[in-house]
Amino acid sequence: MSGLIDQALAERTLARALANGGRFAEVFAERRRGQTLAIDEGRIESVQSGAEEGAGVRVVDGNTTYFAHVDGLDPADVERAADEAAAALRAERAEPRPLRARETTPLPIERRPEEVPAERKAELLRELDERARAKGAEIAQLNASYGEARREVAVANSDGLFSGDDRTRVRIGVQSVARRDGTVETGAETLGAHRGFELLEDDPGQIAEQAAGKALTLLDAVPAPSGSMPVVVGGGFGGVLFHEMTGHGLEADHIQKGASVYVGKLGERVAEPLLNAYDDGRLPGEWGSDAIDDEGHPTQKTQVIEAGRLTSFLYDHLTAERDGVASTGNGRRESFRDLPIPRMTNTYIAPGDATPEAMIAEVDQGFYAVSFGGGQVDPATGDFVFGVSEGYLIENGRVTSPCRGATLIGNCLDALAAIDAVGDDFFMKTGICGKGGQKVPVGTGQGHVRVRAMTVGGTER
């Protein structure tokens, strides 16, 4: 399994983990390497690389999980983690099942980024810098970053599972600042995938132009309106709307603790029949895809909303066991230093049949949120908030002035039920999702989506 940990060591580790009892044990080994660099003020800087390896061992007994992690993958390190995890248990030794190695096929990487000279990556950043600045003299500041990360993982558990994965991700990001007299505005764009350097072979410079274009557009912005109104949300990263207002509430740990507004809603109508939504960890090349989750379960495509009805929650191993269902392959962790918890992979609203133009034309007075800086939800109350990074007024069916400083706010169940149009212009974007102190890469996607009414919180008096 990626040469991280051999079968004999995995079996020894699991046996030691169950030395004082427990009904389930797991060892997760990982080697992570990465490189990042940035350009700022036209200068390449912050060139850095990292290499870490280690293992995390957990033992589950009753409703309690005992977890220990260590740096290093020497057999002594890995076995020490098992001993530490088992230290607090006081029961009879349990026997793990013999391991059956299961081959998985990692997502294909055409051009290994670590084999691309760092100078080539620096050149790419210089190109982003030039392309953004070429958009206009009002671009006052530009910084861009390149990041690559490879995670080789192996996981073995006392049910006999032994599997592994080899994941490589590449992402670039551009932030631009435009200035005109006393007005300052910003624009950002990213491009990322679970792919190699081939991701950047087309025309990555486009995203620099897009980031610069956003900042320049906002120079003419008016303060955002305040109040409840129809909102049209853009495609791609607009999908963070669904990620926050529904995705998190469907993670089974929130459900089982009664800390989600979707408790008891399985099988019920939660949206208009035009809405279909998925979590899909198998989308080829997508940012949130992996061959297996971090518990060794194959990733899968899970329909969470079918024609407006709630059809599934998102499970990891332990929450699935508790509900007597199969894991949906959503057990993810940031690294070997973290316990797996139910997480989204690529979450999206499936394409509908409306065109963006038509759904905007039907709005008399409203708001057009093209993209967000991010969002946040309290799954227990359903209250959510999104910061709009690019937004416009809609007046008499037409997109008019750009707006600055808008936030969308609302409650999950109301807003989900208020989606009354889904666009046919589907695409995916990348995000970094934080939960319980752990950050994981997630994909979000949709075509344009219209919400009948939502609160826009702006600064307009």
Add this chain to the structure above:
Amino acid sequence: MTELSAVARRAVEAATGAGASDAEAYVSREGGREVRVHGGEVESLTAATQTGVGIRAWSGHRVGYAYGTDLSEAGVAAIAGRAAEAAAVADEDEFAAPPAPAEVEALAGLSDPSIAEWETPRVVDLALAVERTALESDPRLVGVEVAVYADSDEQVAIASSTGVAGEYESSSCYAYLSALAEGEGARETGLGFGLARGPHGLDPEAIGAEAAERALTMIGAGKPASRSCPVVLDETVAASFAGLIGAGLGAKAVQRGRSPFAGRLEEALASEAFALHDDGRDPLGPASAPFDAEGVPRRRSALIEGGRLRAYLYDTYTANREGVASTGSAARQGYRSLPSVAPSNLIVATGDRSLEGLLAAAGDGVYVTDVAGLHSGVNPVTGVFSVGASGRIVRDGALAEPVREFTIAGELVAMLGAVSAAGAEARWVPFGGSVSTPPLLIAEMAISGS
């Protein structure tokens, strides 16, 4: 010299041996545990150790960085080699240079022996007591999402080819609880927390009671009407804003034109009621240390005082750019990150009003007890913000019904000018970094609700 300092020393030699003209190594070893409880049972118990080194290598005025967990001789040499290679990729920057060594005054009391003395069953009991206090407080308190206790003890050593050498040990612990209350057909959440250097400094009953009170208070919350009105920020919310302001006062953002405070030194931009210091040596400050992330002594800096912007925060690089001295404000997120300028402990000055006094002065307005969406709702370059909020209506100078699902919006610098009073009692809050702040009364803010 301890083992960690020896590793740091060896790493510096390996980097200069690999061709670096100067080098610096930062080594940390952290041991910690975390207990999560739910429903009177332990949900998870984590024991963790983490050790790593980060090496900064200069090749003339080019700088590169590499980090790793392999502290064997060969491992450190490999990391040093990668740092030197990284430097070759960076562009020349005349201000990139390691700091010169300086006299560092020791700082006592950073490490609390009670962490080692409290065996795991005792801290489990502490976490269970936090949860129990909340659950037993009121029948409408229907559950908890999670109750957590965590502690860590970290040793840090730093060394450089210019003669910087230092080490320290510090400990910290915290406990928090997210409680669920139910009433009037809806669920509400409330957070309670406490932080200290060791478990004996935590009050589990107070943490549980705070979470319960915050959740129970929100039952029946509606939306406030959209308007501009006086707003009182509680300590947790004031701390989040103080953190944003502190970040904007870092010289890197200022020098690169990415801060609303750029070019405004000595400007009378704040009200006299608002004063802000950064103090990396405050004995109670969670972020206190004798020296910063590149070995420069920590100190106290007045940032906003008498209504004027007095100073920015500098690390060695940003100080070199302006020909000033570092304020000892280099920070890192552990050995994995390059040092960069950031606040240490931000201290918002207290005033003379009780919370009741602030509410009375507000008259009719909103008391904000929670904000959401700071990472996307605040533009750190322009200072324009619009964030989700919840809290209570203030009517006739006293707390009235709860409100949620509204936004507060404005601009950070303008908000400083509108602070009309500060509370008399400050609290350490782990939001927005490490901040000590009282509640603040803002004369006017835009509220967007129904």
